[in-house]
Amino acid sequence: MNVIKFGGSSLASGSQLKKVVQIVKEDAARKIVVVSAPGKRSAEDEKVTDLLIGFGMKALVGHDYSAVLSKIINRYQSIAEELGLGNEIIDEIRTNLDSLVNGNKDEPDYYLDAFKASGENNNAKLVAAYFNQEGVPARYMDPKEAGLVVTNEPGNAQVLPESYEQLYKLRESKEVIIFPGFFGYTKDGKACTFSRGGSDITGSILANGIKAGLYENFTDVDAIFAANPNVVENPIGIKELTYREMRELSYGGFSVLHDEALQPAFKLGIPVQIKNTNNPSAPGTRIMKERQMSEQSVIGIASSSGFSSIYIDKYLMNREIGFGRKVLEILESKGISYEHMPSGIDNLTIILHSNQMTTEEEDSLLVQLKEELDADSVTVERNIALIMIVGEGMREKMFTMSKAATAFSENTINIDMINQGASEVSVMFGIQAKHEDLAVKALYEAFFVK
Template identity: 90%
Template sequence: MNVIKFGGSSLASGSQLKKVIQLVKEDAARKIVVVSAPGKRSAEDEKVTDLLIGFGMKALVGHDFSAVLEKIIDRYQNIAEELGLGTEIIDEIRSNLDSLVKGNKNEPNYYLDAFKASGEDNNAKLVAAYFNQEGVPARYMDPKEAGLMVTNEPGNAQVLPESYEQLAKLRDSEEVIIFPGFFGYTKDGKVCTFSRGGSDITGAILANGIQADLYENFTDVDAIFAANPHVVENPIGIKELTYREIRELSYGGFSVLHDEALQPAFKSGIPVQIKNTNNPSAPGTRIMKERQLTEQGVIGIASSSGFSSIYIDKYLMNREIGFGRKVLEILEARGISYEHMPSGIDNLTIILQTNQMTTEEEHSLLIQLKEELCADSVTVEHNIALIMIVGEGMREKMYTMSKAATALSENHINIDMINQGASEVSVIFGIQAKYEDLAVKALYEAFFVK
């Protein structure tokens, strides 16, 4: 029994839905279908979820929302008309959207989450109606009825462990289950969404709950590539990845999968297959607990920008007990998280996301660090990009660091920071953001071309 999830681009139009039903028909094991809200039909188009956020914001503050509401209805209606569905499903969707406006505005976060979740919820109802019309017995499944319970964290909900026992009952269904992604219900019955892109999370939760043989994630690319295809021309596709490798690559900017999505599947060791709805014959990429290592030690190169580095220097820092703890306490008190913290005997560098602080807050932080740590100097540098090389096989290969450093040096890119995780699955280089794309190209050339 497999769980199969379709992203927004796979459900953006009636013609796309015809591909979806064909894929479900081709494999009797595909019994649970997780759907996203309709995505973009073209680069200029709008995602239904974005429209719903605008709708919810206008409704919350009492502004006229009629234009955006009709845009949303039109998206579903266009799909329904293309598929030859009757007006009943559109009437049901309109009724649902009208009811959202009457929600409790005294809890704005929950109020808006109900709007965001309706994109997936209404699409699941439409997909179920289409499947039944085409002779595929299907049933829309409300996450509340299924027992998908989550924490009280609007926009960042986490699944509650007791959900899995309830979700296991879905194995007994003789119909194809059409399950809306992206949200669950709190214990007091409120809709709460996962972080954006959370339909991937729903798919993994269901795969864990029913102990699926495979979690198939259909999107609009043939595979996970070894580098960003918008930066590197025609990068190679990756056939197999481990959970650890995809986690590192997702952190480094790979957007094929939500970076939290694999945790429930990982816990149960369920393999994940990435496939292309528009080219299902392509082999795709399989993600698993372990893989056979090949001669290629580095399997992927990722990058991400928007970071700053805070450099703290103090003579005899290494002899001062509790110095690192004091640094972290200062950050924690300000609600600031850090990404990396490489250190020397007399200095320490904090890499963090720049958008966590205003200019004034940053200035205040630097003063506090210098005064409370009695540091010799505290300086900050902006516009940092993190470049990551990833691969389980790097542990077995000599000269990986030498090859990477040489590639960057030959392109006149200075390395401001190096951080290698204890697992040796990844190495991260901090560089000036203006060299981000050049660095990715240079490293790809070094590890995959030469």
């Protein structure tokens, strides 16, 4: 029994949903279908989830929400009409949306989460209705009925361990189960969403719960590419990669798969297959615990921007017991998380997301670090991009760093920071953000073209 998940672009219109039914029909093992809310039909379109957030915000403060509510209903109605479904399912969706307005506004986070969760929930009902119309016995499954229990963290819910035992019972179903992604229920019965893009997480949780043989994640690309196709022209597709490689690439900027999604599947060693709804015959990318190593040391290049570097210099820092702890305590007191902290004998670099602080808060942090650490100097550099090369094979191959350094040098890109984790699966470079795209192209040329 396999779990198969379809993203918003795969469910954006009736024509897309026809492809979904055909894909599920092609493999009898595809018994649990996880669905997102309808996504964009074009670049100018709006995602249903975004519309629902606007709807919820207006309802929460008592503003007129009639226009956005009509937009949401029209999106579902256009899909239903294209598929020849009757008005019954739209009436059910309309009733649900109307009922959301009467929720408990004294708990605004839970109130808004109910709106966000309704996108997937209502779409699952519509998809189940269409499957049955097409002769595929299917039923909508409420996450509460299934036993998907989560923590009381609206917008960042975590699955509770008892969910897995309860979800295993889904294996008993004779019908195809249509399961809404993105949310579960707290122990006191409140809908609570995962972080944005969390339908991937739902799919992985269900794969773990039913002990699936495979978790298939259908999206709108043929594979995970070795570099961002918006930066590198026609990058190669990756056939296989490990969980660790995917985690590193997701963190580094790859957006194909939610970076939390693999954890439940990883625990049981369940392989994940990325496929294209619009080109299902393409082999896609398989993510697994281990893979056969090739001559290629680097499997992917990722990048992200919006970082700052704080440099702390203090003579004999390495001999001062508790120095690192003091730094972390200062960050904690400001409510700031850091991404990386490479160090030397007399200096330390803190890499963090710039959007965590205003200019005034940043100035205050620098003063506090200098005074409380008695540092010789504390300086900041903004507009930093992190470029990451990833590959399990880097441990076995020589000259990887030489190739990367040469690529930077030949393109006159200065490296501000290098950080390699103990796993040796990735190496990260900090550079000026203005060189981000150039750096990705240069590294791709070095590792995949030359």
